[in-house]
Amino acid sequence: MTKERMMELIEILNEANYNYYVLDNPTITDQEFDKYLRELITIENAHPEWRQEDSPTQKVGGEVIDSFGKITHEIPMLSLSNVFSEEEIIAFDERIRKEGVHPTYMCELKIDGLSMSLNYKDGKLMTGATRGDGVTGEDITHNVKTIKTVPFKLKEKVDIEVRGEIYMSKKTLEELNRVRKENNEPLLQNARNAAAGSVRQLDSKIAASRNLDCWIYHLPNPEDYGIMTHSEAIDYMKKLGLKTNPCNKLVSDVQGILDYINYYHVHRKELPYDIDGVVIKVNSIKDQKKLGYTAKYPKWATAYKFPAEEVLTKLKDIIFTVGRTGQITPNAVLEPVLVAGSTISRATLHNEDYVKMKDLRIGDIVSIRKAGDVIPEVVEAKKERRTGNEKEFEMIKNCPICGDFLYKKEGQVDYYCMNPLCPKIHMEGLIHFVSRHAMNIDGLGERIIEDFFNLKYIAKKSDIYHLDEHRDSLTELEGYGEKSIDNLLQAIENSKKNSLERLLFGLGIPNIGEKTAKMLAQRYGTLDHLMEAPFDELVAIPDIGPIIAKSLVEYFAKEENREEINRLKELGINMTYTGPKIEVNTAFEGKTFVVTGTLEKFSRDEIEEKIRLLGGKASSSVSKKTAAVIVGANPGSKYDKAKELGIPIWSEEDFVNQVNE
DSSP states (O other): OOHHHHHHHHHHHHHHHIIIIISSOOSSOHHHHHHHHHHHHHHHHHOGGGOOTTOGGGSOSOOOOTTSOEEEOSSOOOOOOEEOSHHHHHHHHHHHHHTTOOOOEEEEEEESSEEEEEEEETTEEEEEEEOTTSSEEEBOHHHHTTOTTSOSBOSSOOOEEEEEEEEOOHHHHHHHHHHHHHTTOOOOOOHHHHHHHHHTOSSHHHHHHTTOEEEEEEOSOGGGGTOOBHHHHHHHHHHTTOOOOTTOEEESSHHHHHHHHHHHHHHGGGSSSOEEEEEEEESBHHHHHHHOBOSSSBTTEEEEEOOOSSEEEEEEEEEEEEOTTSEEEEEEEEEEEEETTEEEEEEEOOSHHHHHHHTOEETOEEEEEEETTTEEEEEEEOGGGOOSOOEEOOOOSBOTTTOOBEEEOTTOSOEEEOOTTOHHHHHHHHHHHHSTTTTOOTTOOHHHHHHHHHTTSOSSGGGGGGGGGGHHHHHTSTTOOHHHHHHHHHHHHHGGGOOHHHHHHHTTOTTOOHHHHHHHHHHHOBHHHHHTOOHHHHHTSTTOOHHHHHHHHHHHHSHHHHHHHHHHHHTTOOOBOOSOOOOOOTTTTTOEEEEESBOSSSOHHHHHHHHHHTTOEEESSOOTTEEEEEEOBSOTHHHHHHHHHTOOEEOHHHHHHHHHO
16 A cells, blocks of 8 residues: 555546546446545545545546537536445445434436436526536537437426436447448447447437437436425426436335345346446435535445456466365466455466466456356456566476475376375365365364464364364464364364265365265265275266276275274264255156256255256256256356257246156
């Protein structure tokens, strides 16, 4: 947090503002802009004495371009503060209630377009203007008049200023781009840029040809018309003949806000226009006046932005980690960035081939998304933004922990540390053993495992179940009280009762994931039976290929592994499967199913688990071999491919009926 970084951010943001508002040619994404602005606000709040007059936090938007006339806003057109999470929405509500306000909120869709102001005199349209810098905007009257939903004359002879958003529908953009493609013209990037570019044409014929639209959502001086709430202002503007959005909704609390957000997060693709979030406003004008304004934002309103599906950030470094099998994994160290509601600063790069295939270099601007909405994934490097200072990737030759030479197994892409004494391999194995999806020992996190390993309380898995012998010594350690140690020892004791699949997954057998462990536990019932299973029997099981079969046979053939399993058995660890048994159903047995979309009655894991228990297989991709695709809301490309291939499509209700039959 330095003054130099602050000055760098000011330069980045001012340049971005100019490109976005003046040239209509954004050079960074909205997500990048928001990230840099939040970082700048943090620095300025910590060091107000550093704040600069030209900081983008001190002004609302861009500049007025000289080719248009200028219109001064009698009441400044302020922008809104942004929030990105449920916690920030709750904090917004708490700040309002601390001021003695008991709010009703108006929730509105945040239209992805261009803000405008319309002035009427005696009911007749006089001027239309952009937001500009919030005080002075660009005169776009000649283009506003081409928008069919902007009335030249209101239904009452009234002097009034109203504000709203000019936008282009998805259908219009699609049709424009179809024509432009036929004429070998460059395609319009998105609806927002297309709308902004259309409004800023000097020739109104161009704007007229673009079929623009608008929503009116704000009356800046409602009390002059005897209006006391924002919802009444919306109704009044609609009565005058102005177009207001029918999706607005009054809610009484935070839960109402979250329900509204969650609904449109799922259903926004069904709207005929683009939205990028939800606007939340205190409804009472009296309460709005009480809450007031900052230099830039009203305190009584905020904008929740939907998580970006794919965002950009900087690849600062590539570091290497050692896994429980000795596998070496390159990892991206990223400039922290908000992706789908959580801050991401690391992402796995899998292996050397993966990095080289994507041509990732240290210093690149890269796009990030969450694979399956969970795991951070580096999608690609933005090569057009390279400066020449980026550093090419080089795979290491030695283990970053013990220094031993790394080996690459024949026919595989991964490098391994083969040193049986490498401490990191042992430690990672212990961390995996106690993890949530394995033995699920609450209180034995990564840091505590590392402490106990270094203090020589734990060297192998069975040592965990001897920690009660060291209780007095453990409670004397800094940061470990009697209560926390007793809770930990109880969690260790409880883990002895786990069903077999947790133990099997926790052993860390190469290539045995959580689902494979469960399938094997269900099939064999006890660990003893599985340990004696020959290769030919294992390889004949559906989904157990030669690699997994070989891993199992080799693991159980090693004397040290059998000895450790016997120690765990003597300590009372359950070695039997106690979960639900497979109930073969002819509609599912031996068949493959794909689940897609947002489900209502089941989670995806629940429905896939049920498929497996009925003798079927759950897959992530649709092919000719797929028996059926089970769909929820917004199913996407898998649904489209199923229709194309003629694959049966089931609703959740269809699935339940098949199960019952």
